[in-house]
Amino acid sequence: MSETIPDYITPEVKAIIGAEAPPITARHAVESSEVRRFHQALIDNAPRFWDPEASKRYGGPVAPMGFPVHVFRRTEEEPDPLAMMDQPDYDGVDRALRPGLPPVLVPLKRLMNGGYEYELFRHARPGEGIVLKSRYADIYQRNGRTGPIVFVVIEDSYETGAGEKLLRSTNTIILR
Amino acid sequence: MLNVETVEPTRRCFEDFYEGQDLPVVTHGPMMVGHQVRWAGACDNYESEFHHDEYVAKAQGLPGIILSGPLMASYLLTAVVQWMGRDARLVKFHDQNRGSTMPRDVAYLRGRVKRKYEEGGKAFLDLECRVENQRGEVTTPGSAVVELPRR
Numbered sequence: 001m002s003e004t005i006p007d008y009i010t011p012e013v014k015a016i017i018g019a020e021a022p023p024i025t026a027r028h029a030v031e032s033s034e035v036r037r038f039h040q041a042l043i044d045n046a047p048r049f050w051d052p053e054a055s056k057r058y059g060g061p062v063a064p065m066g067f068p069v070h071v072f073r074r075t076e077e078e079p080d081p082l083a084m085m086d087q088p089d090y091d092g093v094d095r096a097l098r099p100g101l102p103p104v105l106v107p108l109k110r111l112m113n114g115g116y117e118y119e120l121f122r123h124a125r126p127g128e129g130i131v132l133k134s135r136y137a138d139i140y141q142r143n144g145r146t147g148p149i150v151f152v153v154i155e156d157s158y159e160t161g162a163g164e165k166l167l168r169s170t171n172t173i174i175l176r
Numbered sequence: 177m178l179n180v181e182t183v184e185p186t187r188r189c190f191e192d193f194y195e196g197q198d199l200p201v202v203t204h205g206p207m208m209v210g211h212q213v214r215w216a217g218a219c220d221n222y223e224s225e226f227h228h229d230e231y232v233a234k235a236q237g238l239p240g241i242i243l244s245g246p247l248m249a250s251y252l253l254t255a256v257v258q259w260m261g262r263d264a265r266l267v268k269f270h271d272q273n274r275g276s277t278m279p280r281d282v283a284y285l286r287g288r289v290k291r292k293y294e295e296g297g298k299a300f301l302d303l304e305c306r307v308e309n310q311r312g313e314v315t316t317p318g319s320a321v322v323e324l325p326r327r
Contacts, residue, residue: 041218
Protein backbone atom coordinates (compact mmCIF):
# COMPACT_ATOMS: atom_id res chain seq x y z
CA MET A 1 0.00 0.00 0.00
CA SER A 2 1.46 3.34 -0.96
CA GLU A 3 1.29 6.20 1.49
CA THR A 4 0.36 9.68 0.33
CA ILE A 5 3.32 11.99 0.73
CA PRO A 6 2.22 15.25 2.32
CA ASP A 7 2.87 18.47 0.45
CA TYR A 8 4.50 20.78 2.97
CA ILE A 9 4.68 23.68 0.55
CA THR A 10 1.29 24.95 1.59
CA PRO A 11 -0.14 28.30 0.44
CA GLU A 12 1.08 29.74 3.79
CA VAL A 13 4.63 28.54 3.10
CA LYS A 14 4.49 29.71 -0.53
CA ALA A 15 3.38 33.14 0.69
CA ILE A 16 6.66 33.73 2.54
CA ILE A 17 8.92 32.95 -0.44
CA GLY A 18 10.55 36.27 -1.29
CA ALA A 19 9.91 37.68 2.19
CA GLU A 20 12.60 40.18 3.20
CA ALA A 21 13.65 41.02 6.72
CA PRO A 22 14.29 44.61 7.70
CA PRO A 23 18.03 45.36 8.02
CA ILE A 24 19.30 44.01 11.35
CA THR A 25 22.39 45.52 12.97
CA ALA A 26 24.63 43.19 15.00
CA ARG A 27 24.36 43.53 18.79
CA HIS A 28 27.64 45.45 18.94
CA ALA A 29 30.46 46.61 16.66
CA VAL A 30 33.18 44.06 15.87
CA GLU A 31 35.40 43.58 18.92
CA SER A 32 38.99 42.38 18.82
CA SER A 33 38.34 39.78 21.53
CA GLU A 34 35.54 38.16 19.53
CA VAL A 35 37.82 38.16 16.48
CA ARG A 36 40.42 36.36 18.62
CA ARG A 37 37.92 33.74 19.80
CA PHE A 38 36.77 33.24 16.22
CA HIS A 39 40.20 32.81 14.61
CA GLN A 40 41.30 30.56 17.47
CA ALA A 41 38.18 28.41 16.92
CA LEU A 42 39.26 28.12 13.28
CA ILE A 43 42.80 27.11 14.37
CA ASP A 44 44.11 30.04 12.32
CA ASN A 45 46.58 32.34 14.06
CA ALA A 46 47.44 34.43 10.99
CA PRO A 47 48.91 37.76 12.18
CA ARG A 48 46.41 39.71 10.03
CA PHE A 49 43.90 39.03 12.83
CA TRP A 50 45.94 40.38 15.72
CA ASP A 51 49.29 41.96 14.83
CA PRO A 52 49.13 45.71 14.00
CA GLU A 53 52.45 45.51 12.11
CA ALA A 54 51.56 42.47 9.98
CA SER A 55 48.09 43.80 9.25
CA LYS A 56 49.19 47.27 8.09
CA ARG A 57 48.20 46.50 4.51
CA TYR A 58 44.60 46.01 5.69
CA GLY A 59 44.73 49.23 7.71
CA GLY A 60 45.00 47.23 10.96
CA PRO A 61 43.85 43.84 12.28
CA VAL A 62 40.88 42.29 10.51
CA ALA A 63 38.40 39.46 11.13
CA PRO A 64 38.39 36.17 9.19
CA MET A 65 36.40 36.36 5.95
CA GLY A 66 33.44 34.27 7.16
CA PHE A 67 33.15 36.16 10.45
CA PRO A 68 30.11 38.39 9.63
CA VAL A 69 27.88 35.32 9.29
CA HIS A 70 28.39 34.47 12.95
CA VAL A 71 28.18 37.82 14.77
CA PHE A 72 24.43 38.19 15.21
CA ARG A 73 24.41 37.63 18.94
CA ARG A 74 21.39 37.65 21.22
CA THR A 75 20.38 41.07 22.51
CA GLU A 76 19.25 41.76 26.06
CA GLU A 77 15.65 42.02 24.86
CA GLU A 78 15.56 38.58 23.24
CA PRO A 79 14.46 35.54 25.28
CA ASP A 80 17.11 33.06 26.37
CA PRO A 81 16.66 29.96 24.18
CA LEU A 82 18.08 27.76 26.93
CA ALA A 83 15.26 28.89 29.21
CA MET A 84 12.85 26.96 26.96
CA MET A 85 14.66 23.64 27.46
CA ASP A 86 12.18 22.63 30.18
CA GLN A 87 9.38 22.50 27.61
CA PRO A 88 9.01 18.83 26.61
CA ASP A 89 8.66 19.45 22.86
CA TYR A 90 11.41 22.04 22.58
CA ASP A 91 14.33 20.69 20.56
CA GLY A 92 16.50 23.80 20.54
CA VAL A 93 15.71 24.37 16.90
CA ASP A 94 14.14 27.66 15.96
CA ARG A 95 11.95 27.74 12.84
CA ALA A 96 12.45 31.52 12.59
CA LEU A 97 15.58 31.01 10.53
CA ARG A 98 16.71 34.64 10.56
CA PRO A 99 15.82 37.60 12.73
CA GLY A 100 12.98 39.50 11.09
CA LEU A 101 11.90 36.68 8.76
CA PRO A 102 8.68 34.75 9.40
CA PRO A 103 9.06 31.16 10.67
CA VAL A 104 8.87 28.34 8.14
CA LEU A 105 5.96 26.39 9.60
CA VAL A 106 6.67 22.90 8.33
CA PRO A 107 6.01 20.01 10.75
CA LEU A 108 9.33 18.26 10.13
CA LYS A 109 11.43 17.71 13.22
CA ARG A 110 15.02 17.64 12.01
CA LEU A 111 16.77 20.80 10.84
CA MET A 112 20.21 20.74 9.22
CA ASN A 113 22.42 23.38 7.74
CA GLY A 114 22.94 22.22 4.15
CA GLY A 115 25.79 24.57 3.38
CA TYR A 116 26.75 28.02 2.17
CA GLU A 117 27.72 29.72 -1.02
CA TYR A 118 29.72 32.86 -0.26
CA GLU A 119 30.61 35.81 -2.41
CA LEU A 120 33.33 37.63 -0.51
CA PHE A 121 34.16 41.32 -0.75
CA ARG A 122 36.44 42.27 2.14
CA HIS A 123 37.41 41.58 5.76
CA ALA A 124 35.40 43.23 8.55
CA ARG A 125 37.46 45.29 10.98
CA PRO A 126 37.16 45.82 14.73
CA GLY A 127 34.99 48.86 15.40
CA GLU A 128 32.78 48.36 12.36
CA GLY A 129 29.08 47.66 12.72
CA ILE A 130 27.68 44.78 10.66
CA VAL A 131 24.24 44.96 9.06
CA LEU A 132 22.37 41.90 7.78
CA LYS A 133 19.65 41.89 5.13
CA SER A 134 17.97 38.48 4.69
CA ARG A 135 15.43 37.11 2.27
CA TYR A 136 13.81 33.73 1.61
CA ALA A 137 14.92 33.13 -1.98
CA ASP A 138 13.10 29.80 -2.31
CA ILE A 139 11.38 27.07 -0.32
CA TYR A 140 10.78 23.75 -2.04
CA GLN A 141 10.20 20.07 -1.33
CA ARG A 142 11.87 16.94 -2.65
CA ASN A 143 10.65 13.48 -1.79
CA GLY A 144 13.58 11.20 -1.09
CA ARG A 145 13.89 7.56 -0.06
CA THR A 146 13.75 8.58 3.58
CA GLY A 147 10.68 10.79 3.13
CA PRO A 148 9.95 14.38 2.25
CA ILE A 149 12.69 16.98 2.58
CA VAL A 150 12.06 20.71 2.55
CA PHE A 151 14.85 23.03 1.41
CA VAL A 152 14.85 26.65 2.53
CA VAL A 153 17.18 28.88 0.54
CA ILE A 154 18.12 32.10 2.34
CA GLU A 155 20.03 34.96 0.76
CA ASP A 156 21.95 37.05 3.28
CA SER A 157 23.79 40.24 2.54
CA TYR A 158 26.32 41.53 5.11
CA GLU A 159 27.46 45.15 4.96
CA THR A 160 29.21 47.60 7.23
CA GLY A 161 27.21 50.32 8.94
CA ALA A 162 28.52 52.62 6.20
CA GLY A 163 26.98 50.38 3.52
CA GLU A 164 30.19 48.74 2.26
CA LYS A 165 29.70 45.15 1.10
CA LEU A 166 31.44 42.48 3.18
CA LEU A 167 29.90 39.18 2.13
CA ARG A 168 26.87 37.80 0.33
CA SER A 169 25.73 34.32 1.27
CA THR A 170 23.22 31.81 -0.01
CA ASN A 171 22.46 29.34 2.76
CA THR A 172 20.41 26.18 2.32
CA ILE A 173 18.56 24.89 5.38
CA ILE A 174 17.20 21.35 5.22
CA LEU A 175 14.10 20.26 7.15
CA ARG A 176 13.33 16.55 7.24
CA MET B 177 56.16 21.45 -2.20
CA LEU B 178 53.92 24.14 -0.73
CA ASN B 179 53.94 24.54 3.01
CA VAL B 180 50.86 25.52 4.97
CA GLU B 181 51.71 27.79 7.89
CA THR B 182 49.74 28.89 10.89
CA VAL B 183 51.23 32.35 10.39
CA GLU B 184 50.60 34.84 7.61
CA PRO B 185 50.76 32.70 4.46
CA THR B 186 53.56 33.10 1.95
CA ARG B 187 52.92 35.25 -1.14
CA ARG B 188 51.98 32.96 -4.02
CA CYS B 189 51.30 33.90 -7.61
CA PHE B 190 49.23 32.64 -10.53
CA GLU B 191 52.40 31.13 -12.01
CA ASP B 192 52.91 28.92 -8.91
CA PHE B 193 49.84 26.80 -9.72
CA TYR B 194 48.83 24.42 -12.48
CA GLU B 195 45.63 22.60 -13.39
CA GLY B 196 45.34 19.24 -11.64
CA GLN B 197 47.70 20.32 -8.86
CA ASP B 198 46.98 18.74 -5.49
CA LEU B 199 47.31 21.17 -2.61
CA PRO B 200 48.97 20.03 0.63
CA VAL B 201 46.61 18.19 2.96
CA VAL B 202 45.70 20.04 6.16
CA THR B 203 44.84 17.70 9.05
CA HIS B 204 42.69 18.65 12.03
CA GLY B 205 41.95 16.37 14.89
CA PRO B 206 41.11 13.98 16.24
CA MET B 207 38.15 16.32 16.52
CA MET B 208 36.87 16.66 20.05
CA VAL B 209 33.74 18.05 21.68
CA GLY B 210 36.09 20.83 22.81
CA HIS B 211 36.52 21.99 19.20
CA GLN B 212 32.74 22.25 18.94
CA VAL B 213 32.37 24.00 22.30
CA ARG B 214 35.05 26.52 21.33
CA TRP B 215 33.19 27.18 18.05
CA ALA B 216 29.87 27.56 19.91
CA GLY B 217 31.54 30.08 22.20
CA ALA B 218 33.05 31.99 19.27
CA CYS B 219 29.60 32.23 17.65
CA ASP B 220 27.59 32.60 20.89
CA ASN B 221 25.39 29.79 19.64
CA TYR B 222 24.52 27.12 22.18
CA GLU B 223 20.95 26.33 21.18
CA SER B 224 21.48 23.03 19.35
CA GLU B 225 21.98 20.63 22.24
CA PHE B 226 22.90 17.76 19.92
CA HIS B 227 26.17 19.56 19.20
CA HIS B 228 27.41 19.05 22.77
CA ASP B 229 25.10 16.61 24.62
CA GLU B 230 25.30 12.99 23.56
CA TYR B 231 22.13 12.08 25.46
CA VAL B 232 20.11 14.66 23.50
CA ALA B 233 21.79 13.73 20.20
CA LYS B 234 20.86 10.07 20.59
CA ALA B 235 17.33 10.95 21.76
CA GLN B 236 16.96 12.88 18.49
CA GLY B 237 17.94 9.80 16.49
CA LEU B 238 21.53 10.82 15.78
CA PRO B 239 24.39 8.34 16.30
CA GLY B 240 25.98 10.77 18.77
CA ILE B 241 27.28 14.32 19.00
CA ILE B 242 27.67 15.91 15.58
CA LEU B 243 30.16 18.72 15.09
CA SER B 244 28.83 21.86 13.44
CA GLY B 245 28.78 21.81 9.63
CA PRO B 246 29.65 25.53 9.45
CA LEU B 247 32.68 24.83 11.68
CA MET B 248 33.99 22.19 9.25
CA ALA B 249 33.24 24.52 6.30
CA SER B 250 35.10 27.34 8.05
CA TYR B 251 38.16 25.10 8.45
CA LEU B 252 37.98 24.43 4.72
CA LEU B 253 37.68 28.13 3.85
CA THR B 254 40.69 28.81 6.08
CA ALA B 255 42.69 26.12 4.26
CA VAL B 256 41.84 27.73 0.90
CA VAL B 257 43.15 31.09 2.14
CA GLN B 258 46.36 29.43 3.38
CA TRP B 259 46.86 27.44 0.17
CA MET B 260 46.47 30.49 -2.03
CA GLY B 261 48.83 32.78 -0.14
CA ARG B 262 48.79 36.21 1.43
CA ASP B 263 48.00 38.27 -1.68
CA ALA B 264 45.22 36.09 -3.07
CA ARG B 265 41.66 37.35 -3.02
CA LEU B 266 39.01 34.78 -2.21
CA VAL B 267 36.14 35.65 -4.55
CA LYS B 268 33.71 32.77 -3.96
CA PHE B 269 33.50 29.82 -1.63
CA HIS B 270 30.91 27.05 -1.58
CA ASP B 271 30.42 24.14 0.80
CA GLN B 272 27.88 21.42 1.26
CA ASN B 273 27.27 19.63 4.57
CA ARG B 274 26.90 16.14 3.21
CA GLY B 275 28.13 13.99 6.07
CA SER B 276 28.71 14.22 9.79
CA THR B 277 31.90 14.78 11.70
CA MET B 278 31.78 13.18 15.13
CA PRO B 279 34.11 13.37 18.13
CA ARG B 280 37.33 11.40 17.55
CA ASP B 281 37.04 11.70 13.75
CA VAL B 282 40.04 13.13 11.93
CA ALA B 283 39.39 15.85 9.33
CA TYR B 284 41.62 15.85 6.25
CA LEU B 285 41.25 19.05 4.21
CA ARG B 286 42.11 18.41 0.58
CA GLY B 287 42.19 20.70 -2.42
CA ARG B 288 43.00 20.59 -6.12
CA VAL B 289 43.37 23.21 -8.82
CA LYS B 290 40.54 22.52 -11.24
CA ARG B 291 40.97 25.38 -13.68
CA LYS B 292 43.45 28.20 -14.24
CA TYR B 293 42.32 31.12 -16.40
CA GLU B 294 42.32 34.84 -17.09
CA GLU B 295 39.28 37.05 -17.35
CA GLY B 296 39.13 40.81 -17.81
CA GLY B 297 42.89 41.06 -17.35
CA LYS B 298 42.76 39.28 -14.00
CA ALA B 299 44.10 35.83 -13.08
CA PHE B 300 41.87 33.25 -11.42
CA LEU B 301 41.90 29.67 -10.14
CA ASP B 302 38.87 27.45 -9.65
CA LEU B 303 39.51 25.00 -6.82
CA GLU B 304 37.80 21.81 -5.74
CA CYS B 305 38.14 21.20 -2.03
CA ARG B 306 36.71 18.87 0.56
CA VAL B 307 36.78 17.63 4.13
CA GLU B 308 37.34 13.90 4.31
CA ASN B 309 37.39 11.71 7.42
CA GLN B 310 39.69 8.80 8.33
CA ARG B 311 37.34 6.38 6.55
CA GLY B 312 37.73 8.31 3.29
CA GLU B 313 34.16 9.64 3.45
CA VAL B 314 33.71 13.14 2.03
CA THR B 315 31.70 15.01 4.66
CA THR B 316 32.05 18.52 3.23
CA PRO B 317 32.60 18.91 -0.50
CA GLY B 318 33.37 22.46 -1.57
CA SER B 319 34.75 24.74 -4.24
CA ALA B 320 36.31 28.15 -4.45
CA VAL B 321 37.23 30.88 -6.92
CA VAL B 322 40.40 32.81 -6.12
CA GLU B 323 42.01 35.80 -7.81
CA LEU B 324 45.81 35.71 -7.69
CA PRO B 325 48.55 38.24 -8.34
CA ARG B 326 50.98 37.68 -11.18
CA ARG B 327 54.69 37.44 -10.61
